[in-house]
Structures are given as structure tokens and as C-alpha cells.
Amino acid sequence: MDTDVDERDQPSPPGGTPPSPGGHDGLTTAQVAERVARGEVNDVPVRSSRSTADIVRANVFTRFNAIIGVLFLVILVVGPIQDGLFGFVIIANTAIGIFQELRAKKTLDSLAVIGEVKPTVRRDGAAAEIHASEIVLGDLVELGPGDKAVVDGEVLEADNFEVDESLLTGEADPVLKKPGDRILSGSFVVAGGGAFTATKVGREAYAVQLAEEASRFTLVHSELRTGISQILKYVTYMMVPAAIGLILSSLLADNQDSSEAVRRTVAGIVPMVPEGLVLLTSVAFAIGVIRLGRQQCLVQELPAIEGLARVDVVCLDKTGTLTEGGMDVTDLRLLDGADEAEVKRVLGALGESDPRPNASLRAIIDEYPDTEQLRCTESLPFSSARKYSGAAFNDAVGESSAWLLGAPDVLLPDGDPNLALIDDLNSQGLRVLLLARAATELSDPAVGEGLKPAAMVVLEQRLRPDAAITLQYFADERVKTKIISGDNAVSVGAVAAKLGLPGADRTVDARTLPADRDEMAKILEENTVFGRVSPQQKRDMVAALQSRGHDVAMTGDGVNDVLALKDADIGVSMGSGSEATRAVAQIVLLNNSFATLPSVVAEGRRVIGNIERVATLFLTKTVYSVLLALLVVITQVPYPFLPRHLTLLSTLTIGVPAFFLALAPNRERAKPHFVRRVMKYSIPAGLIAGVATFSTYLLARVHYEGPNALDAETSAATLTLFLVAMWVLAIIARPYTWWRVLLVGAMGLGFVIVLVTPFLQHFFELQLVGTTMPWAAAAIAAVAAVLLEVAWKVVARRYPD
Template sequence: MRRGSWKADPEERHEQGRGPGSRRHGPGVEKVRAVTGARPQDGLTSAEAATRLAELGPNEVPSAPPVPLARRVLAQLADPMILLLIGAFVVVLVLGDVADGVIIAAVVVLNTAIGVVQEVRAENAISALERVSAPRARVRRDGGWEELSSRLVAVDDVVRLEAGDVVPADLRLFEAVSLEVDEASMTGESLPVSRRAGDELLSGTVVTHGRGTGVVVRTGAHSGLGRIAALIAQTRLRPTPLQQRLARLSRQLVTVTAGLALLVVVLGVVRGDSIADALILAVSLGVAAVPESLPAVVSVALAMGAHRMAKRSALVRWLPAVETLGSVSVLASDKTGTLTEGRMTVQRAWTPLGMSTVSGRGYEVAGDIVGPSAGQAARLMRDLALCNEARIFRDGPDDWRIVGDPMEAALLVAAAKGGVEQPTLRDAWTRVDEVPFDSESQRMTTVDRHEDGCLLEVVKGAPEVVLDLVAGSPDVHEARRVAHDLADGGYRVLAVVDRLKCARDEVSDGVASEDVVVHELVGLVGIVDPLRAEAAGVVSACHDAGIRTILITGDHPATARAIAVEVGIATDGAQVVSGDAVARGEHVEQVESIAVYARTRPEQKVDIIDAWQARGHVVAMTGDGVNDAPALRRADLGVAMGDRGTEVARQAADLVLADDQLRTVVHAVEEGRRIYANIRGFLRYALAGGLAEVAVILLGPFVGLGFPLAPAQILWINMLTHGVPGVAFGSEPLDRSTMHRPSPSPERSVLGGGLVRQILVAGALIGAVSLAAGLLAASREQSVQTWVFLTLGLAQLGLALALRAPRRGLGWRSRGLEAAVLAAVALQLAAVTWSPVQDLLGTRAVGTGELALLTCLAVVPGAVTAMQQAVGRRVTRSVG
């Protein structure tokens, strides 16, 4: 549309280079009818759709076939720690030690069963989350539009697409308005391509610009995406980074253990022991050092963490996101719908006659326009209703329903308050052309034809862009001043200009003459999006957790600053940087001091994230629009809005907030830190116990205790201490103090942060009291193995209680670890009191007084650890 020259016929303008995809219907309708026999204007009835779904099945791509049980079992048996136990099983069988062989076999079977069950639970949890966050589609059913799951889309359904939507099935377009589609997932083409009526769209591609409507021609496995999915259905999920680190730790433990076992055999032979005795000692050491339940604990922690997040409306689309959550140090938040309600309201309307106030709140069509410009506001409201992609429907006398973008809906509500109702307006005006809003142009243009033949072009958008179209207007200077004042007050400001063209009746030389029509200034509107009630609290909670919150928005800098100050992201003097400054790279060196980024474009959001990541930060990015998708993908953790967000944003994200609540991000961070802390807690517990067992086996002979523990006794202890209590560590509640400390660095080893020292201290304490129990038994001529066995097991269980998370204010449902410890204590006592188990383990009965003495010894490591924990928490609180 060139200023001063305006063709009246939109079809002619299209042919002269308006751009592909701008034509609305044209030959597309006839082509669709010819190819599919469908009725584009009607769509399907519910009965017809049900028939097609029954014949062809749901619109789902082929999924990977279930993993056979045998393959799952073999995968568990291939774990290095389990292989070490299998080797020990072979050795004891060769030596004829059937009792020890039975215990080892039981441990292997139990751990394999737990691993398989947790693997299935984890996969089922992920599948359930994928179903919840599956793409949705807008289809025409029974004469009306409705939104439903894409799996319910049937052949011959009429589907409406807008920017941000994922194409739900293969379809043929019969309407396309400036439509562009990203087909990189299907064709590898890096740039979006234009599509027009009559063209075909493939499922799985993404609409990046414009809108369109088409008829479904193929679904499910027959679609383009389905055919590709069938080829990759065998692909299995890779282990998460944390699981990979723990797998390396397992291999290292097995390597060290194997080396120690070999050394024990050599030293035993040199000392004169028999080969059998040396091998038994080596097997004992090997099974003592292995935390064989570690894989099960990790699986439980991750699967249950994802399940708990889903219950709190945080849907994990990619399991490693559960780990990343605990390390987030920067939260980059957008504004609309995240910090604010997303229910925008027009409160100010300015025309050259003056400022008017628009009463009312939210999307309720109840209010008035009061002020000196109220009369002239009718033209402004007409333009806002015409240049609009949202829809407003009257379901009753005072019942209105809004469909579309929140800001567009707010404009329609304001127009209705001014007496301009869109349904009535559309009876007289017909849309003939449009240029949809995008973040590059920062404006939207529409052309509508009145029933009398006149054409009206309306342009609305950012004042700094739209007001340039009327730079010669005498009122433009005042408009710029008013726009600036409104932005300073926290309003989002839109400017509106228009031009009307009506052809003359006179004809000169056989050609209809035409006026040269320029744009005229119509007015401004000030829109507010009220802050969410919890926004300030969420920012404060992030600050307490050591998470820096920054605001990235497309709003005017003054508006962005006002919002940031109000929620606590920034102070009055905080630095606000514009997108242009980011484009010039001015933000890189001062990124730590910037709290607000305004007037940003999609690629600039990526640059901002890159700058923070270059400083070593783990960045979470929230977003809901098409323009947020690149930043969501680049961030360490992409967080999309599940309710109002676009499908492309949800597909690009790692985490989807089903309730669109920013506080849910804080809950998710809590869950991530909880999982990480629980895994570290189990490692401290299990490795300390294993270290104590190794110390007892290695040092026992040197202090005159011979073989202080038999392999079966060690496996019994490990089965009780690492089994049910170990898995219970994965469900430990959150220690609230962790949300008052900075996020742990993702580069830090899982054993970092002083954990190795804590393991050494706890292991030494347990080993010391166990050897002391053995020496007491020898001095009293009691069963050394029984006393060491009982003390070692009870001491480890006491350590578990000392390492549990604080329980203040929690109910009985959070007492899983205590219940598991009590059950394990009962079984440990049964091993020295119940004759069948005594015979299996080679233990002897212990008197009441002796049991009390051993219990006192076993309590020492846990008591010392509990005191260390209490002192550490007190120091943390005082520092904080």
C-alpha cells in the first residue's frame, strides 16, 4: 500500500505483487471440493467425524512399540553394580556357599524388579504428560467452531489455523491470508514458506505468520508426519545427564571395588590364607561397596518428581528438565499473562478533541466512555473493531463471549462500551485484505469494504511506528506527548490511523477517476493489564532462592519500567535497555546490571539469553507467543503457558504451565531442588554405609576379628538399608532452607559441595562403632559376626533418620522414610531372633541387655550427624 496511491480492488493489488498467500478464497474452494468432495463452508457433523475416526482411527502418529519384558530385565542386569553381584554369586556357588548364593540371588532379583517397575512407571508418566500437553486444533463441527485435541481431528474436517499453531493433519487450504509456514521439521527448509489457497500443508509444520483454513485430507499414520514417525518409532529415550553422571559414578565404584577385591585376594594368599577364604573376603568387600539400589532411587526420584509437578500444573515435556529446574539462577519473564492477568482492559481513549475514560474491568461488556472526546471516539472504536482478529459473541442480553488474542479482545469490549458492536458492524463491512500484526512491523493493517462500496484502510500499532504515517498532521505532536505520558503511567498504547476511499461517479475518458487519499490520525487507546495478585510474591520468592528475575517485553520502556518497579524486579533507578541497544550488543558487558528489556524482537531475546549464559548462569525463559519460541528453545529451561500460549511455544518448551501461573515455576524449581537434594542425600547415606562395610572387612582381620561379616550378612544389610529406605529417599519432602540458598551450579559434581567429606565422616563413625561392637563381642566371648552385623545395620538406619528432611508442619503422608526405617529395623532384629533367618545368615541370638548396649553404639553416628546438620542449618540461617 503506497501512500498517495491506493488501488481499490484487492484482487488487482494481489496480482500486482501484494505477496503470495494474501488472497482469501479464489480457486482454492473449487479445488478442495474437486479433490476431497468436502463442504468447506460447513465442516463435518459430530456423527460424520465419529464415523471417520472409527474407520481410520484417531489422528495419532505411530508410537514406539512397547519394550519387551525380557529386554528390560537384561538392561537392568547389564548395570555394572549388578554385574559385580552376579560375579559374586558365581564365586560363592563355586565355593559351595549356598546360603550366601541365595541371598545374592534375592538381592539381584529384587533390585532388577524394582528397576523394571520404576522404568515402566517413568515411561508411563512421560506418556501421560505428553497426552495432557498434546496439540489442540480448531475445527468446524455441527456448523460452529470448537477446539479439541488434535487426535480427534478426522478426514474432511475443516481446520482453522493462526500464527503459532501446529498443523494437526495433512490438509488442503481453501483460504489463506498472508500465510507462512515453517516446514523445517519436514523438509529441512530453514526459512518459512508462503502458502496460498489450493496448496497443501503437512502435519507437524508450524504456522509462523498469517492465518488460513483448510480441509483435512490425511490423518495419523497416513499423514506426512505419520510416515516419518513410523520410521523413527524404534528410537528410545536417552538417559538424562544426571543418570549419565551417576552411571559413570557406578562404573568408577565398581572399578575401585574390583581393584580392592583383587588386592584382598593377593594379600590373603601372601598371608597364608586359603584361596577359598581369600575369595570369600573379596566377595564380602565387593558386595559391601556397591550401592546396588542407586538406579532404582534415581528412577523413583525423577518419575515421582515429574508426577508431583503435573499435579501442580507443571507438565514436563522432557525429563532432563526436572534436573535443570534445580539449577536455575536467572528467570527471564515476559509480562502479559505471566506477571499480569492477561485480561487487558482499555481505560483511556484519546482523540484530537481530548482524553476520555473508559470504565469497566476485564472482558465484561459493561461500562461507558466519558470525556471531551466521547463523541469522536465512535470513529476510533469502529476502527478498533474492524482492524481486529478477535471475535465477540452475544450469548445473552448481558452475556458476551470472547475468542482471540487478549489485547484484541479488550479493543472489541471497549468498542462495545462505545456502542459499536462487532457482529452488527460486520453486517455492513466485509474484510477484503489485511496485513497481520508481527513483531517486526509492530503494526496491523486491514481493508474493509462497506456495503455502499467504499473502502476503509485501518492501521493500528505502536505509536512510534503508526504516527509516522501521519507525520504531517497538526495533531501528531500532541499525540506523541500523550502516548509518552500514558506509557509512563504503565499503559500499553496503540495508535490508530485510517483512510477512506469512495470512487467518484464521474467518468473521464472512460476511466473512473480516483482521489489521492492519505492517512488521517484517529486517536490513541491506553490499555492496562492488571498485575496478578501473586506476582510480587513470586518475584520475592525467586529472590530468596537466589534466582534473579528479569523482564523481557515488547512494551514501551516506560511501561516496562513501571511494571518492573511495581512487582519488585527493578528499583526506580534500574537500568532499562531497549531492543535496539541489544541489537548493537550494548547489553553484553553490563548484563548483570540490567533488569528490564523493552521493545525487544524475537532474535534479541535469544541474544539476551546468550549473554546471561555466557556469564555461567542457568536461564529459564517464560513465553507464550510465536516470537518467544526461539528464546524458549535457546534457554536452559523453556517454560510455556499451557492455556493461553500458542502451540509453537508449547512445542518449543521443556516445561508447560497448565495454569499459566508464574508461581508454578517457583513450585517447579522447588521440585527440581528437592529431587537433586534427595539423590545427594541417598548417596551420602548409601556410600557412607558402603564405606563403613569396606572398612570393617578390611580392618577386621588386623584388629583380631577375622572375618567380621559373611557375604550373606552384608547383602542382608544392604537389602534392608538400601532397599525400601533407600527408595524412600527419592520421596523425601523439600527442605525449605534449600529455597533460601542460591541454585547449585550445574557444573558441580553430584558428590561436590562437601558431600565427599560428609560421606567419609559418617562412614568412619559407622565403621568405628561396628568394630567396637566386634571387639566387645570378642572380649565377652560372644558371636563377633552377629554383634558387628547388628550394629552395622542399625547404625546405617540411624544415619537415614539423621539425614531426613525437616518434617515441621507435614502430615503423616510425609513419613515414608520413618516407616521404611522402622520396617527395616524390625527385619534386622528378626535376623537375630527368628531361627529360619538365623540359619540362613549364620547369626546368633542376642540378649536384651546386649541389644540395648549395641543400640547405644549404633545411635552414635546418627546423633553426631544430626548435630552437624542442626549446626549447619543454624549457620545458614544466620548468614542468610
């Protein structure tokens, strides 16, 4: 059969069709109702995302929310409400995070329903598709190539029934199942078909005891989330001693009002917490899911958006990815004097004998319908390892014959004169199947030897109209593309050449690849197109590329792609693919469009690049807050700010601009070492901001005298800190676009409005006194801005990305 799509899951028979030859009718409607009443139902929820309770819990009950919450309560007791504004900001941020994640959950859940494959059960003697959650104990479940067992059971019917249990046991070799054998949930069919009786459903099933979904096997690593967790750990280490020192300094200070001391202590602790960083990361991921959902792209694991943006090698299965599933028979070439009428009769019978015909066999059925009704006595299902299938028939007079249909270069011996003609057809991008009469019974292990070729069936594949554009996109983004197919290497190369893929003229037959991983990796690095790749080789090729430090994405839709999809850094399945491939893939393209992948890559780059930008803003604030606290402890002076001042500064220089920057377009390629890249800029920026601010504060303490001197000193320090923080924002916002310039300008205008509006001056206790100190504060900020520019360039030069 077709070496790349025969194993693909096909639609199950519609309800009302007769039972299979096994003759088992399954449960009756009354028996199903009884089991439902007893609760013997497969009630494990299919969850594509976190539950609502998990989302609320994750956003509300955090370590930093607890710290901020306690400080907020303290301010409500000792101070005016404007010093507690930071508490309302946290409440708003939490609400935004919950709302966006719930929106993303709704999108994910709706897409999961669209993409759900319904298992086929036999009830009242007829096959019907139902939801997996509707299977009851004792149901008779039918399985075909590519189907995944969703409950445990005992095989009742088997027709060359080969099952892969590698996702459960790690054993890659398929297991031939016979009536009476046990079948485990989580395993999938690679060849043949059968039916089994459900013996364990719901949470008693084997796979559910391991985890709830097949994605349990390959949780995507998120450098972004891991990095942010690491950063928060560092922040905690810095924050605890600084906060303790600040509290002790306030308690021991002389001549300071206790309420004022508490408020300024709270002001010193609150800005150390990068409270919005986790929120914006969650919001960015959630909005990414929503955007991709509008394009019918189901992201089964949120970090997969990030993962695909990091990949530098994409392995593509040709059929279903570069070509469409449908095919057309363009020619039938008879061999060795074969009778045309007999060949057409056998082809029609072969199509009729397969209950789940693949794309190539459907094309043959359409071209040569079965009119003779030859009686099938034995069948050999297609498998990716064999590269062929077969059937034995009895004609009208009782004469028996066995036939094979499959890959010519597998069925024909080396040196056969027909191979040259086949290579010529393959070089034109055509697919060729060989029909040959077998010399022995199908059950004979040597059935593939001594064949008598009868005909070549020439099929034309339909190229996806968007494939060439997508391949060009990956080339432009410096992402290497590897075509890995079970089809003939020359044919695959011809298809790749039509799509303009560089290196398509150098094809490699995977049967010649070395088993050694290092040697295989070297060949993979040097070549692009590989044919006659077995399922195990696909897995080995992914591992070989990963051994060279590559982040590998694998796309596929057939059951022969499952192992490679599972092991790849990111697995991408087509929506029309087998149930097994969708179960292990992190991304499912429900619209079956390969052209959706660039959108996923772009979304991932937007998330990673923008979160890196805003993380630098948040951590700059943390660094200068810790530094200010330490300087206050050392010099034994009151903390320069009240909470309201830092709430205003954080809102204008971090909170509002970070929200827009996190959701902006960003096409920069994702780069590794997130934590190092963020810290190398935020640490010097925070140190410069902290030193400049404290310098202004000390200068103001010398300059101002009188009962209201502290308010004037605070206002001068606030001006310096705002100007320095605005310069950091201006650097982060580069390269400038009209909206980024407008954003920075609007934040600056907001601060000016506060300074010139009497009500806001009083509300925030901000009033610049005189002219000397405000100009001095601005001058110090200007020097700090120059130092920031120098530091940015030095860091970029000394520690390149």
C-alpha cells in the first residue's frame, strides 16, 4: 500500500452498518442504560486546559500576592487610602489574569471538542460513533489503523491486529493481538483491525492511573516559565534580608512618626516584588492561545507556543503535510504480459477487502470498482515496516490466488529492469505501487519473495497550494527543513523540488543510513530529503538531530509518525491525522493547513521577545528597590518614598507600558538563556537608577530645611527616579514605531499632569519646591541616562546573545 498514508486513521463506519465478520453484536440499549445507572461509565474528563478552580487558585494564591496582601492590610490600618493603591493594582492585575486565562480555556475547550475523535462501539449489532466519556463497561469497541484505545479491555475479534504499546511500556515493537489478549488504554493500532470488550473504564483504566491524557509523556519544557521561576527565587533571596533590614532600621530610627515609618517601610518592600511579571506572562500565553484558536490551531500545552518559536529544525512528513491526502490514478502499466481485465478485477477486490482504505487505495477503488465480487479468504494489512499489504481470493470456479500491493523497490529484487522505469516515474513526483502475484500463502514469512509482477499503478499526488510559501518562510527564518517520508526517496525529492526546497536534488534512501547516532546525525546535517524511512528510523533521526543541540519539531498525521512526534521537542499533528498522533502532539492543526505553522512560530516569538522586554523593566525596579533599601539601612535615613509615589511611578514606567509591549508584534527570533539575557541588562540599569535616585535624595536632604523638608526631598527623588525609569523604558521600547513613541510620550505626559494639577499634587504628595533642586534632580537623571546608554552598549558588546 501507500508507504506514507496507509496507516492513517480513516473515518469509522457510520451508525447502522452491519457488524463485522466476527458476528458479535455488542451490548443492547437496555444493557447500556443499566451500566450508566450503575455508574460504570468512562467518566474521566477530557481536559485540554486547567480547570476554572485551578486558574483562580494559580492567580490568587501566590507567594507575592500574600506579601502584598499583608502590606495592603497594614496600610489600611495606619495610612490614607492613596498609600494603599498598590493593593488595588494587584487586585486588578489578578482579575485580568483570571479573565484572560478563562477566555483561553474557553477557546481551548471548544477547539478540543472540534478536534475530538469519537471511538466506534458496536451496540445492538450496529457500529456507532460516540464520545469517549459515553463508553460503558462491557462495550464492544472497534479499532482500526491509527485508532487509540481509550479504555482497557480484552480482544474479542482480531484481523492481523498489531498494537503499539510503546507509549506505555517503552517497547517499540508492535504486539500481535489475538482473541483473549489484554489491550491497554493508551496503546494504538499500527496494522489490521479488531474489536475488544471494555473491562476497565474511567479512573480504573491503565493509562488513567498513569495520568489523564497522552500528553503526560512529553511535557513541553518552557525556558520562559522556568526562567521566571528562577528569577523569582533570586528576587526572594534579595528581598528578605533587605526587607528585614528596612523594618529594623525604621523601628530603631529616632524622631520619626511611627505611622510615617510604617508607610515608608511598606513603600520600600512593595516595589521589590515583580508582581506583574507572572501576570503578563500568563496573559501573553493566553492571548496567544486565543489568537491561534481563531486560526483553528489547538495548542494542547501552552508552552508549545514558545517551543515552536525556538526550534531550528523542522522535520516534515511529505504526505498530508506537503501534499494533500487525496490522489488520482493517472496510469496503469501492465508487466510481463499480465491480463488487463484480471489486474483491474484484482485491484477492485483489494480495495473492497480493506474496511479502512487509505488515500491511495481510495483512488484505486474510485478508478477500478469491484464488480466481480471475488471472495477474500485471507488478508495481510499494511504496515510501515513491510511497506506492502495483500489479500488472497477465490474466483468463481474456486481457484485461489494471493496478491501483494505496495512499494516496488521493496517488492522487486535489486537489478530488476522495471526499477529503472519506476525511478523515472518517481523523478516526476509520481507515486508508484506494484501489484504482484505471490508464490506462497500470505502467512508465509517469505511471501515477499519470488513474486510475479503484474502491473504498476501510477498515482499523482496533489501538492498543497500553501506548502511552497511555508517552506520559504522557514528558509527565511533560518530554520532548517528535513523531509522525512516512508515513500520512495526519488519521488519525495521530486515533490520537494517542485516546492523549491534547496537540496531536493540530493535524496537519501533511509535504508542505507548507519545505525550509529553520530554517523546518522552527520548525514542528516548534510542532506534534506530522506525516503523509505521506517517509523523507528524517524524516531532515531529526531534523536540524532537533538544530539547535535537542535530543537526539533516534527509534523505528521499517520500512525507511523507517533514515535517521532512523541520524542520531538514539539510535535505537530494535522487535524485529519490518526487519533494516536493527535494524542501525543502538542499542537494540532485542525484546519489541516501546514501554512498555519508560521503563525504559531510568530506567536511564540511575540511572547518570548516581549516578555523578555517587560521582564527587564520589572527586574530593574526590583534591583533599584533593593539597593535603595540597603542604602537606607546603611545611612539610617528615612526611606525616600511613600507607597503612593512608587505606585505612580510603577504604573507609568512599568505597568501600563509593559501591558502594551507584552502584546505587541515581535518577529525577533527566540534566543536561549532567558535569565542571563534579562539579568545582564536589569542589574546595571537598576544599580544606576538606585544610585542616581539616592544621590538626589541625599542632596535634597542637605538643601531643604524646615518641617516640610521630607516632602520636598521625596518629590525631588521621585523626579529623578521617574526620569531614569522613563529612559530605561525608552531603551526597552526600541526600535521605535509610531505607537511606541506615542506610548512613551503618553507616560511622560501623565507624570507632568500629576505635577501641574493641584488635586493630584495633594493626592500623591508631590510638589517640587524651588528651582535649584528640581533642576539638580533632572541633571542627575541626565547623567544616569548617559550611563545607561553606555552600560547597555558595553553589556551588549561583552556579553553578546
